[in-house]
Amino acid sequence: MTEWDPELPDDWRDLENGHELVVGALMRAYKRRDDEHIAELVDVAGELAGYGAFIAANALASIGVSYVLGVPLESVLDEYQSETTGSERARLIRAEAPATEVTSRVLAITAFIARREGRTDDALALYRDAAHAADEVGDSLGAAQLLQSIGALHHETGDTSEARKATTEALERYEQLGDIVGTVGTELNLVEYAAVEDRTDEARQRLQRLEKRAHDAGDPHLAGSWLARSAVMDMFDGDAQGGRTKLRRVLKNAERRGDTQLQIAALGHLAQSQRDGGHQLRALAYAERALAAAEESGDPVLFVDTAHELAIDYAKIEDFDRAVPLLRRAVEKAVGVHRSQALADLGAVLVSQALDARVSESTSPDAEESGLAEAEDVLLGAVKDLIRNGDEEWASRGLRNLRIVWLASGHSEEGARHLRNFAVNGGGVSSSFAGECFRLSGLLMMDAGADSSEALDLLRSAARLLGAVDSPRASLLLDFARVAEHSYRALDVALALYDDALDELSPSDQPTVFGNALNDSALVLMKLDDDERALERLQAASEIAQDRSDRVLGALVEMNVGEIYSRAHRPHDARPHFERAAAQAEAFGDDERAALALASLANTFVNDDDASDYETARSVARRAEELAKRSGDENARSRAAGALASLAFADGDLDDAYLLWEQARQIAAPNRRPIYEGFMLHALASRRDGVVFGRQLERFARAAQKNHTELLFAEQLWPSANVWLRHGDVRRSAKVLAYSILLASAGHSATKRDHRVLFDNQVAASTEANIAVMRVLAYAGNMLTMEVIPADLRDRLHPTLLKALTTHGVADDEAATMVAYIEEFAREDE
Numbered sequence: 001m002t003e004w005d006p007e008l009p010d011d012w013r014d015l016e017n018g019h020e021l022v023v024g025a026l027m028r029a030y031k032r033r034d035d036e037h038i039a040e041l042v043d044v045a046g047e048l049a050g051y052g053a054f055i056a057a058n059a060l061a062s063i064g065v066s067y068v069l070g071v072p073l074e075s076v077l078d079e080y081q082s083e084t085t086g087s088e089r090a091r092l093i094r095a096e097a098p099a100t101e102v103t104s105r106v107l108a109i110t111a112f113i114a115r116r117e118g119r120t121d122d123a124l125a126l127y128r129d130a131a132h133a134a135d136e137v138g139d140s141l142g143a144a145q146l147l148q149s150i151g152a153l154h155h156e157t158g159d160t161s162e163a164r165k166a167t168t169e170a171l172e173r174y175e176q177l178g179d180i181v182g183t184v185g186t187e188l189n190l191v192e193y194a195a196v197e198d199r200t201d202e203a204r205q206r207l208q209r210l211e212k213r214a215h216d217a218g219d220p221h222l223a224g225s226w227l228a229r230s231a232v233m234d235m236f237d238g239d240a241q242g243g244r245t246k247l248r249r250v251l252k253n254a255e256r257r258g259d260t261q262l263q264i265a266a267l268g269h270l271a272q273s274q275r276d277g278g279h280q281l282r283a284l285a286y287a288e289r290a291l292a293a294a295e296e297s298g299d300p301v302l303f304v305d306t307a308h309e310l311a312i313d314y315a316k317i318e319d320f321d322r323a324v325p326l327l328r329r330a331v332e333k334a335v336g337v338h339r340s341q342a343l344a345d346l347g348a349v350l351v352s353q354a355l356d357a358r359v360s361e362s363t364s365p366d367a368e369e370s371g372l373a374e375a376e377d378v379l380l381g382a383v384k385d386l387i388r389n390g391d392e393e394w395a396s397r398g399l400r401n402l403r404i405v406w407l408a409s410g411h412s413e414e415g416a417r418h419l420r421n422f423a424v425n426g427g428g429v430s431s432s433f434a435g436e437c438f439r440l441s442g443l444l445m446m447d448a449g450a451d452s453s454e455a456l457d458l459l460r461s462a463a464r465l466l467g468a469v470d471s472p473r474a475s476l477l478l479d480f481a482r483v484a485e486h487s488y489r490a491l492d493v494a495l496a497l498y499d500d501a502l503d504e505l506s507p508s509d510q511p512t513v514f515g516n517a518l519n520d521s522a523l524v525l526m527k528l529d530d531d532e533r534a535l536e537r538l539q540a541a542s543e544i545a546q547d548r549s550d551r552v553l554g555a556l557v558e559m560n561v562g563e564i565y566s567r568a569h570r571p572h573d574a575r576p577h578f579e580r581a582a583a584q585a586e587a588f589g590d591d592e593r594a595a596l597a598l599a600s601l602a603n604t605f606v607n608d609d610d611a612s613d614y615e616t617a618r619s620v621a622r623r624a625e626e627l628a629k630r631s632g633d634e635n636a637r638s639r640a641a642g643a644l645a646s647l648a649f650a651d652g653d654l655d656d657a658y659l660l661w662e663q664a665r666q667i668a669a670p671n672r673r674p675i676y677e678g679f680m681l682h683a684l685a686s687r688r689d690g691v692v693f694g695r696q697l698e699r700f701a702r703a704a705q706k707n708h709t710e711l712l713f714a715e716q717l718w719p720s721a722n723v724w725l726r727h728g729d730v731r732r733s734a735k736v737l738a739y740s741i742l743l744a745s746a747g748h749s750a751t752k753r754d755h756r757v758l759f760d761n762q763v764a765a766s767t768e769a770n771i772a773v774m775r776v777l778a779y780a781g782n783m784l785t786m787e788v789i790p791a792d793l794r795d796r797l798h799p800t801l802l803k804a805l806t807t808h809g810v811a812d813d814e815a816a817t818m819v820a821y822i823e824e825f826a827r828e829d830e
Helices: 018-032 035-050 054-069 073-081 101-116 120-136 140-156 160-177 180-196 200-216 220-236 240-257 260-276 280-297 300-316 320-333 336-360 365-388 392-409 412-425 431-447 452-467 473-486 491-504 511-527 531-547 551-567 571-587 591-606 614-631 634-650 654-667 673-686 690-707 710-715 718-726 730-753 760-785 791-807 812-829
Strands: none
Touching: 018 035, 018 054, 018 073, 035 054, 035 101, 054 101, 101 120, 101 140, 120 140, 140 160, 140 180, 160 180, 180 200, 180 220, 200 220, 220 240, 220 260, 240 260, 260 280, 260 300, 280 300, 300 320, 300 336, 320 336, 336 365, 336 392, 365 392, 365 412, 392 412, 392 431, 412 431, 431 452, 431 473, 452 473, 452 491, 473 491, 473 511, 491 511, 511 531, 511 551, 531 551, 551 571, 551 591, 571 591, 591 614, 591 634, 614 634, 634 654, 634 673, 654 673, 673 690, 673 710, 673 718, 690 710, 690 730, 710 730, 710 760, 718 730, 718 760, 718 791, 730 760, 730 791, 760 791, 760 812, 791 812
16 A cells, blocks of 8 residues: 555556556545645556557546646546547646646646657647746756657657757756766767768767766666667668677667667667668568567557568568558557558558569459559558648658559549649648649659640649749759650650740750750650751750850750751751761760760761762761770660661671671660661571571570560561561561560560559650550551552461461460451551
8 A cells, every 4th residue: 555545555557457546546636636646646647658558548647637727626537537638638737727846747748648649749739838837846857858858759750950959958958957867868869860860970979979978877778779879870881790799789788687678779770780781581580579579568659660660571572461460450559640651651562462463463353453442542541641640751652652553553543633632632731742742643644644734734733832842943844844755755745844944944044954955855846756846946955055165965966956867868967967966075075975976977878868978987887886995885886886787788798787786786785685686687587598587586586585675676576577578478577577566465564564663764664665566566567558568468468477476376366356456556557
């Protein structure tokens, strides 16, 4: 029995009705107006909150709030039985109740409960009120501790500036009091904040100053915390092994003393060091030990943190059977923003699980649809919660994962509507967040192939909002234009965005950026076959380059002008531009670009129908080869070898052309080799070497499948098919066309299956795959339908192609449908 309350046994914590006994003691102290024991009993609310018993914790704290506010005893039980938080009523204390020690204590406990529940704004306000009350009653130590809590809470929310401000004030208080334990603890907090903000020199200096004081404080937890922080700094400086050795010492001592908090921290750092070193399985072992320790402690916050971390580790190795249930447990135990973050990651892992099953073809379409639907529901709920909690960084991550869901499920337009609603009806979201919503919405509308004007309006809104806070609007417009151009081939959207950026930019204040924007928009116009307007913009960019003696921009512009004239079969007009591009590039030491310009120049002498000049072409190509070798760039070297091969081919030396294209193939990167393989096959077909042609076709097809370049290789095959057909070898022509069609189909299917990461680079690959397939279909269809092909050959090609397709495993009816579709596609394309 306690001396001050005979009805409260000393071992009340061990009794089943311990909570009821505390409530009874609290009510009796309330009746006696016993400040000291009211404060002591309200502390039990903090213990309960620490174990996640928030209803009971809030009920006890509410009785304390009523006591401070002077609520009559007979009304107190109504507050207790309501099972509501006392935070809102506690905010009245500072204005309506005198400052006393019990006032400060009740406010501090209520703040702690709010913090554990994830109600950060409430917690910060209550901690500040508690600190003011402590100051007013002269409790300097209490005020310092509360300021330290404020700093730690700001750090948890990512506001390191406010964290440092509050913690520095706490440090000053501790130093005035001569409290070495408090001083060392706050110094260690400041070390962590400095490290998070990449102020590593400051962090090291603080650590060095602290070493002796941390060990002299006589607190093993502080000494271990110092050593752990020192270990992290060692690993940051590159001494991973030394840092891990220190952490293992920390871990051993913490386990011996039963210091669970430090034990879990050490295990977490050890796990992270193994992740950073690429040792995922070793990281898992430490993370699993951390979770076991957290579960044993019974602390729900420690459990949620460690379970969340471990679940992500499982997801990274695609062990979804362990990742998903663990994240569900974390969500069940978490509260506030921690629950929202765990929920967001659960949604992300569910997306990965569904799409991984798609790639491995280990699930049915219905199961995949169900998995994506659950992921969507979870992520939408998480994003809404995160917005309510003011955590826009995590909410943005959730939106990006939702974009993947909508892409994968084919619901891009529906997703775009959701995103617009978040931007407009999100309830006080920032301009930055609203801008991100509009950006993703615009991308989804381009994904959907919807009305381009709507996508354009959304991206313009994104640039307006993001430009107000993050980057200059013109810079954002240029970024969006490049994504629209390269990832989506939405050329009308890209051109409009480039024009918007040019309207924003000043040719006098930002000449280089303006000139590059002119050049980039000219490339879009070239793709739109508007060479006249493209040349106008390139001329304006050239004038900027000349005025500023900008050889880099000048070389780029000259190269593009040369390409326009070459494409228009005007080699005489193209040559001076390629010559200037090469000269300017070589002048500023860009041998790679100079070699590419000379390779293009050489081709103008080969492809001149009026007066080809093979000797000059050979001389220029040799110079390109020399510069390419000097640059060491494989693309430039292969292009130079290719120019020499084209020259040999045009000169009728098919054997030399074949060898030079083979050389170019060997130089090129694997993803570029199909281009030269197509040329090699063209040379073999032209010299009617059917035996070698058949062998190389098989070899190159296998290489394309191995390197995932089926689509690019499929595109290169139609010239060979055309040559064999003109030779009258319908069987070989049909075989080549069948390879082209089947490889294109396989490559397209592989691209569509790979939805594990659907950001702009993957979208670009998917778009390019669609375009490549259309080109293959157009080539094949033209050979089947165009009147320039002799009628007797066309008539024979159709059944022979059907036979070639069935020979390679296509069912008869599927082959007939495929060929009919190709013919229809070609007629529509005309």
